[in-house]
Amino acid sequence: MADDARFSEAIHAPNRLRICGLLRPVDSAEFSVLKDTLGLSEANLSKTVRSLVELGFVTVKKSTSSSRTDKRLTTTLSLTPLGQYTFDAHIVALQRLAAEALGDQ
Amino acid sequence: MVSNMESHYEDSRYPADDRNRDAREALGALQSDRSALADRVATPGWYYPLLALATAAIVGSPIGTGTIWQSLLVTFASLGIVFLALAYQKKTGVTITHTAGPRSLTVAIVMGVVIVLLLGVSFALAATGNGVWIIASALAAFLVMWLGGRAYDRAFDRELRRGR
Numbered sequence: 195m196a197d198d199a200r201f202s203e204a205i206h207a208p209n210r211l212r213i214c215g216l217l218r219p220v221d222s223a224e225f226s227v228l229k230d231t232l233g234l235s236e237a238n239l240s241k242t243v244r245s246l247v248e249l250g251f252v253t254v255k256k257s258t259s260s261s262r263t264d265k266r267l268t269t270t271l272s273l274t275p276l277g278q279y280t281f282d283a284h285i286v287a288l289q290r291l292a293a294e295a296l297g298d299q
Numbered sequence: 300m301v302s303n304m305e306s307h308y309e310d311s312r313y314p315a316d317d318r319n320r321d322a323r324e325a326l327g328a329l330q331s332d333r334s335a336l337a338d339r340v341a342t343p344g345w346y347y348p349l350l351a352l353a354t355a356a357i358v359g360s361p362i363g364t365g366t367i368w369q370s371l372l373v374t375f376a377s378l379g380i381v382f383l384a385l386a387y388q389k390k391t392g393v394t395i396t397h398t399a400g401p402r403s404l405t406v407a408i409v410m411g412v413v414i415v416l417l418l419g420v421s422f423a424l425a426a427t428g429n430g431v432w433i434i435a436s437a438l439a440a441f442l443v444m445w446l447g448g449r450a451y452d453r454a455f456d457r458e459l460r461r462g463r
Contacts, residue, residue, distance in 0.1 A: 210441065215329040216336055219399055220458055224392035231335045270394075284331075291322035 199290050200283035204249055209234065209242045214251060214281040217273040222255070225269040243271060281286030330460070337459045340391045346383060347448035353379040354444040358417050359437030361425035400458030403451055410447040414440055 205211055212232055217223060229239050246252040254272055256267040273281065356376035363369040388394050398404040421436045 199396070208325070212328060212332050215332055218334070219333070219395070220340075220463060221394040221396050223394075227339065227392035229340065231332060285326075288322040288326055291319050294324055294356060295320055 198283055199287035200280070201287040202280050202284045205251065205277075205280050205284050207242075209238070209253075210246055211281075211284070212275060213239075213242060213246060213271075214277060216280055217252065217271060218278060222270045225271060228271065246277070249277075250274060251280060261283040333462060334460050336393075337456050340393055340395065341389070341456065341460075342448070342452050343390060346387060349446050350380065350383055350448060351441045351444035353377075353383070354414060355437040355441035358414065358440035359433055360422050361418075361421040362430050362433040362437075364422075364425045364430075381426075392412045398458075399462055403454040405457055406447065406451040406454050410443060410451065413443050413447075417443070 205214055213228060216228055216231060229236060234240070243252060243254065247254055251274055253272050255270045257270065258267060310455060331366040353376040356372050360369045398407055417436050417440045421433045424430060424432045424436065
């Protein structure tokens with residue numbers, strides 16, 4: 195867990211941040227779980243995941259799954275150590291900003 | 300003050316009020332997503348009774364010390380635990396192998412220690428010729444896993460909803 199605050203513009207875009215937020219407490223999650231939970235279209239989620247993969251924050255694994263009746267592969271996503279560190283540091287930064295706002299009131 | 304900030308968050312033309320509101324909204328959205336995730340990963344009602352049964356079988360296995368039954372009990376109970384984990388993964392679509400915070404970690408450690416102690420008690424009872432009392436040890440393991448599992452779930456759920 196990162197203790198220092200580091201705002202990351204790369205992760206701050208809402209969908210990127212929400213994807214990382216869902217992946218942070220789990221080891222991995224299926225693509226369909228993220229799609230349903232975030233309420234994003236498949237195309238939108240795929241595009242955002244691709245950008246997170248390019249940044250080195252997320253890894254994608256495709257494998258067969260007993261939960262599918264067809265032969266399509268199940269896509270599973272995980273946060274990389276870099277993604278975890280960047281997300282944690284970004285959240286600390288956001289929490290400090292939010293706390294500053296409360297302090298001003 | 301937040302250090303190492305980048306881009307428009309450092310830009311003095313970006314008002315502090317907007318910046319702080321933006322941060323609050325982002326954190327609120329994350330918390331809402333975590334609640335949805337917590338609902339999704341909630342353990343099904345059959346999970347802990349079956350896990351408790353498998354645990355009780357392992358803790359009670361010394362009752363068959365020196366026989367094929369001990370190996371069979373441990374083998375089937377271990378396979379049962381693996382199948383339970385896979386069934387949970389299939390149902391929820393997520394894999395979780397770590398705790399969500401200090402409280403759920405504490406519950407998991409306490410449960411693990413108690414189960415190992417009960418297994419030790421079972422072996423001691425078998426070695427001292429008090430094999431019949433192993434049933435009590437297995438029953439205790441069943442209750443620890445069932446009730447402790449529910450306590451773990453409550454702690455995990457609370458920490459997941461509240462966490463980062």
